[in-house]
Amino acid sequence: MSGKPDPRHTRPRGARLTKWVVTAPPTLFLLAFFLAPALIVLVASFQYPGEFGGLAPITNPGDGREHGLTLENYAFFFSDFLFAEIFVKSFTVAALSTLACLVLAYPVAWLIARSPRHHRDLLVLLVILPFASNFLIRVYAWMIILGPQQAVAQAVNGVLALFGLAPVNLLFSPFAVLVGMVYVHLPFMILPLYTNLEKHDPVLLDAAQDLGANAWRRFWRVTWPLSLPGVFSGSALVFIPVLGMFAVPDILGGTRDMLIGNLIKDQFLGVRDWPFGAALSILLTLAVLVLAGLAAWAARPRGAT
């Protein structure tokens, strides 16, 4: 027993220990479940497909099987424009979904943030309530809603008929895919926007009004710039999952609605080409990183404004 502890030493050590105890689990979690799998995917993207699916070994197994590392998977991707075209299409769908989510979510988030305090929790609860039921069931519900014999399709085609236009199919179309994507991801846009808008000081708007700004100017010069962090985080939360989504195009899409998520899923579950699926995943990750970098660069603080 070494007598009474010296407070000058124990406190920093205690703080260090606390810091370590608090940060270690999430760090380990990220290392084990994010970094390690990402590295596995990276290595897999340079391997050959295995004989019975999976991956061929890297080292020579000594029985004449294919082994080692190769650039073949990437070469296959770049051998023509076909796969890049799917990337472009997927990014377009993701951008459209994000935009639609933003346009729909902003007024909702604003209304929640402006409603009386004791109502807000209830309203936020209502926004996240759909998560209580399974995602696939909700997407299947859209399949019924958009079906050709349902009220929505009947109404749309009724209006089209008034103008002498041919009836359209809502289900199994790019439109249905967009509806599904927006529906599934809308809460991810509403919540960050709401948490941002809720913090705005109403005094700022009063000041702007006193200085003669009309409603549009108050929004455009005060609320919107202040809400940009919420817009960015909401957009990221929508854009990136939409890029990887394969269930919605599978269920609601028509004959031309293959997205990058479907292509990657097929490599693993359909055609047993894990290395090509891994290469696609790596390229998708790179594309998202480049995009995020560009966005950060575009949004960088400029000068002293």
Place this chain on the structure above:
Amino acid sequence: MSAPHVGAAPVRDHRRWHRGQGPLLQSHMLVHALRVVTPAQAADTLYLYNWNNYISDATIARFEARCRCRVVQDYYSDNEEMLAKLAAGASGYDLIVPTGNAVEALIRSKQLRPIDRARLPNLKNIKPEFLDTRFDPGNRYSVPYAYTVTLIGYNEQKLRALGLPTDSWALIFEPKYLKKIKGRVTVLDSQRELMAAAMRYLGHSINDTDEARWRRARDLILRAKPYWAAFNASSYIKELTIGNIWVAHGYSNDMFQARQDALRAGRPFSIGYSIPKEGAVLALDSMVLHRTGRHPDLAHRFIDFMLEGANSAELTNLIGSGNPNRDALRYIRREIADNPAVFPDAEHLKRLEMMRDLDRRSRRVLNRIWTEIKLR
């Protein structure tokens, strides 16, 4: 360099959806993989690894009574899932019921125990056309169990009213027919299955890997695609049953279910299905003994039990599956036994082919063609 079960997943894609499995529930595979059966539990327990809903409860109960044993079942919803679980180290299964190309994969990776035919007196019940297949010459490892055919299901009243042929792949490939049913057709979301249909229509084997022929099949598909509503492996049963879709490319078991559902729901129309005269895919599931099973005796007794007509017929009566058992026919309900799509005549049977696996190079060629089909 081939992966014998690559074609298997598309064949069974539908099961993942229709046998109580969500497509996003792949993780249960992992759960299974971790639950290794301990054979020491009971000497009189048969461990059966089977498709979801692929044996009648009554059949199981009868076997348990006869052998005074217990049957423990685990389930899979596609061949790939089953192979992956075994590859992950699951052991102790006495019996598995994979499709032909997965049987081939299991044989080639030396996971199976040879069958002792002397202990299977009822093997004589199997029709010779289902024996001695290319995936297991001489049936050293496998005993046929049941089969499905990939074919065309249709709304009988609509198609009769429109005067369209229901006995040919032309129905889903020829614009002159398709223009009358535009947006009312779905085809399977499976590279191998759709290409197989197109290849048969063009007069080639489903296992032909000639690239020029594949490209002609692609052109045929692309010409027909604007008239199709969707690539669909998951919901065509429902869409047929409620009348949104009039023609679907799919599996005979599923069409049987769609027909039953439409009947039970009292729809003003009925669902029919038939094998196109150009030929189609036949997926034969067989019973095999896994090397790690501890009860080969019991497993042999079970196989012989399932080879009895009455027991084998029970499955067909339950899910409308094809039955390779000669002796089963007299126990099968008339409307199934008389259905030429479930029990094709010799003429049609000759044009049914079992899918072989592609080597990885062919897989990539097909993969690229498929992506093009999906994108254009």
